[in-house]
Amino acid sequence: MLKAIEKIIVASTVLCAFLSAGAFDVQAEKDRLAMQNYFLTKFSDPLGKSASYFPYVDPEEIKKDYIYPVKLEDFAHGTASWYRPTKEQLAEINEFPPYEIALDEGKELFYKKFANGKSYSDCFPNPAVKDKYPLFDTSKNEVVTLGVAINECRAKNGEKPLKYGQDDIAKIMAYMAFESRGKPIAIQIPTKEAMAAYDDGKKEFYKQRGYFALNCAECHVAGSGQRIRAEALSPTIGNVTHFPVYRLKWGAFGTLQRRLQGCIEDTGSLAPKIQSKELRNLEYFLTYMSNGFKIDGPDTRK
Amino acid sequence: MKKIVLIIGTLTMLFLCGCTTTPDAPMEVSQKSADKAIATAEARYDEAKKAGIAWRKTHEFIAKAKVMSKEAKYQEAIDLANRAKLESDIALQESAEYDKTWQAVVVK
Numbered sequence: 001m002l003k004a005i006e007k008i009i010v011a012s013t014v015l016c017a018f019l020s021a022g023a024f025d026v027q028a029e030k031d032r033l034a035m036q037n038y039f040l041t042k043f044s045d046p047l048g049k050s051a052s053y054f055p056y057v058d059p060e061e062i063k064k065d066y067i068y069p070v071k072l073e074d075f076a077h078g079t080a081s082w083y084r085p086t087k088e089q090l091a092e093i094n095e096f097p098p099y100e101i102a103l104d105e106g107k108e109l110f111y112k113k114f115a116n117g118k119s120y121s122d123c124f125p126n127p128a129v130k131d132k133y134p135l136f137d138t139s140k141n142e143v144v145t146l147g148v149a150i151n152e153c154r155a156k157n158g159e160k161p162l163k164y165g166q167d168d169i170a171k172i173m174a175y176m177a178f179e180s181r182g183k184p185i186a187i188q189i190p191t192k193e194a195m196a197a198y199d200d201g202k203k204e205f206y207k208q209r210g211y212f213a214l215n216c217a218e219c220h221v222a223g224s225g226q227r228i229r230a231e232a233l234s235p236t237i238g239n240v241t242h243f244p245v246y247r248l249k250w251g252a253f254g255t256l257q258r259r260l261q262g263c264i265e266d267t268g269s270l271a272p273k274i275q276s277k278e279l280r281n282l283e284y285f286l287t288y289m290s291n292g293f294k295i296d297g298p299d300t301r302k
Numbered sequence: 303m304k305k306i307v308l309i310i311g312t313l314t315m316l317f318l319c320g321c322t323t324t325p326d327a328p329m330e331v332s333q334k335s336a337d338k339a340i341a342t343a344e345a346r347y348d349e350a351k352k353a354g355i356a357w358r359k360t361h362e363f364i365a366k367a368k369v370m371s372k373e374a375k376y377q378e379a380i381d382l383a384n385r386a387k388l389e390s391d392i393a394l395q396e397s398a399e400y401d402k403t404w405q406a407v408v409v410k
Binding site for chain 1: 356357358359360361396400404405407408409410
């Protein structure tokens, strides 16, 4: 009898611990599912739903250029998931991917020895970790992106930090993304502090800013599926899977935060610095929205 | 009669002169006033930057205002500084509004 009571107490303790551990991401999960549901509904029948979701698009363009219905996993391809011209252009460009040389350089850099004889592979024994970043470091109580982790590795080995956003750090991240291809994004919200960081990122995403008083959602939720002049707007979900991207405009790899900076500046607002708390939290929120999507980076973008 | 005409004429002249000079005394345009306008714009811009909502070109107006002030073009400097201040004022005002309303646009 006593043993039975003991078992019940142990079982309830384990259950409570399990439930409380998972409790921090309840709202985040609701947000993620709502976002996925929005895009699935929107792109299930763009022609039939054009009045609600595509009020400024010519129905003839929908018939000719839109791909639908879009499957959930296909949103990982960004704009190419719904816009035929982009899909065709990307397919042609990627017949000979312009990023291949830079990707090889990323691999070389990853295994190149530091002055102390160690390398990044000592910090990341398995380079395929892109699916776990950004992560919330519970000892520091802040979001750590892959870029920050790479520079922390350098600091630990007596090396100077790399410049964020582009050049070597983007190449190394591209190699790590390549090694992570196919792994589903698995961002976790382990504590209430992590949830606060997620909420900050969510506010960054939805808060209007700049001369045009735009928020991210206006272009990448409501605006996704439409165009700004010739540019088709990408969906929020799945968008982080292909970063770092080799952007033809840059002629090089660039990180997600570099792209976010550009996007924020387009609203007429002064963008936060790369790896600022604002951009790390925004990346945390955005990546959480894409939980479950498979990493397919690096990729090419215009 | 002459005296009356003289008094009325004098009063009319004084009145007309008064009309041309009394409305809104022109703002003093000097290096001091330009520097003051620039300092006010900079302080407001710092506030907006700290709140993370500064506009992209505001610092350019402040920089141009400083150049104008150095070239003794004080009126231009004041105009640019005032424009910069106005941008930060709008950014801060709108940001306070958006802080209250952003939740309404979250996808649910």
